[in-house]
Amino acid sequence: GFRAASYLAELLAGVVPGVEARYRRWYAAQWRTRWLVTAIALGLSGSPRLARRALTGIGRHPDALEPLLEVNSGFRGLVSVPLRTWSALAGV
Numbered sequence: 001g002f003r004a005a006s007y008l009a010e011l012l013a014g015v016v017p018g019v020e021a022r023y024r025r026w027y028a029a030q031w032r033t034r035w036l037v038t039a040i041a042l043g044l045s046g047s048p049r050l051a052r053r054a055l056t057g058i059g060r061h062p063d064a065l066e067p068l069l070e071v072n073s074g075f076r077g078l079v080s081v082p083l084r085t086w087s088a089l090a091g092v
Contacts, residue, residue, distance in 0.1 A: 003073060003074040004030070007026060008023055011023055033071060033072070033074070033077075033078055037071055037072045037078070040089075044089065053090065054088075054089045054091060057088035057089055057090060057092060061087075064084055064085040064088035067080070067082060067085045
């Protein structure tokens with residue numbers, strides 16, 4: 001919510017044509033990203049074997065969850081998640 005309010009305030013502070021449309025596109029993109037992160041989490045938790053591997057990997061690298069939380073909150077793009085995070089989720 002704070003990220004959305006901050007972005008909207010940024011748009012409103014400048015003289016930008018089409019503020020409402022820009023904000024709606026940004027907001028929709030945020031929800032698509034959240035849906036994808038949720039789908040990944042559900043995919044991992046849907047299989048006991050994958051869930052165990054992910055938990056083992058995250059247990060070894062607990063800092064690997066931070067990038068995914070940043071993606072989910074809108075502070076980071078999904079493409080910026082480091083390979084180390086994906087490796088940890090894969091149990092490597």
